[in-house]
């Protein structure tokens with residue numbers, strides 16, 4: 001067909017995490033992520049021999065000191081390319097007397113911050129971990145390439161900074177290369193404390209830990225899915241908040257869980273050949289990751305990673321035993337898969353940083369009534385400069401994703417007529433003038449993303 005009537009060209013699209021200009025931006029940004037650059041960065045990080053938290057810090061070529069100085073220099077080069085748009089700095093503290101850090105050790109995170117234009121204290125963060133390990137968690141000397149765990153995550157963070165630093169956003173994006181992960185999640189705890197002390201309103205931490213392995217120990221080869229782990233209930237919930245939740249619901253609607261739903265939807269809308277498996281638990285069974293210290297401090301955060309792990313390639317001394325090659329080496333990383341998961345981070349960071357302030361103080365009412373009413377507080381001033389309005393969402397209580405929504409305009413209260421509160425879960429998202437949408441915020445303390 002040679003032409004279309006204008007009304008067809010401008011037909012209303014289905015509800016999605018971003019529409020219009022924002023949707024076009026996300027499609028473009030995801031396509032700009034480079035597997036070649038990710039590969040080059042992983043090769044460079046592996047080249048430091050070991051990046052163990054207890055490894056030496058004086059050498060320019062080996063150990064975690066050399067690695068973090070190189071990461072900082074990379075962030076500074078990216079910043080130079082965008083006219084100094086990134087603030088690059090270390091956030092560190094000393095740790096000692098711990099099982100895995102017995103002697104006084106400086107745990108150093110490398111941070112790049114891209115400050116938002118309208119709401120600069122509102123932060124979304126992508127993180128990866130600098131440090132690597134072998135079989136003995138205290139061995140800071142042996143070769144410990146950590147190609148997948150977690151050079152892949154750091155390379156993803158660097159690449160996301162390259163792609164996103166060419167754009168301007170309403171909210172702030174933080175790119176974090178964390179340290180001390182394998183020794184007990186120390187770097188994340190240090191940064192969470194720094195964030196609180198500096199007034200960062202953290203809305204999302206996307207912790208990327210192992211985003212490059214596609215050959216599972218279970219025999220499955222899979223480059224088309226990713227896992228997103230999230231807590232169902234806020235770790236900082238008080239007994240009184242738990243009592244209220246028992247009577248009103250919210251067991252599967254923490255801000256971290258709704259962040260996971262948001263990422264799941266973005267993968268469907270923007271990332272070719274990638275489906276998200278939402279896992280309804282904090283992390284792998286009895287295992288840890290660097291989103292947890294942020295969750296512990298009351299901040300929403302999820303773990304993004306490959307679906308099929310290979311344990312012969314994690315935390316192993318480099319060796320061959322009974323014909324099996326052990327170790328976290330370059331050959332275990334699929335760079336195009338790491339690109340795909342990095343693209344997912346890029347669209348999630350861009351969508352949230354483009355969105356207006358997330359709905360705050362969301363309340364719901366409607367017991368023994370035919371209709372359900374949601375209320376929230378509309379922001380004022382500069383932070384609301386890109387606010388277009390709100391979207392009310394609902395779903396059956398056993399549905400994994402939000403299934404129904406209505407755009408309600410720039411109001412602070414809305415009643416869904418003849419929708420009975422008992423039978424659904426409800427939430428509200430904010431919409432920007434360019435179509436960018438925040439995650440859905442479930443009412444009450446159970447679902448709050450904070451102010």
Ligand SMILES: [Zn+2]
Nearest residue numbers: 149182314315
């Ligand atoms: Zn690990």
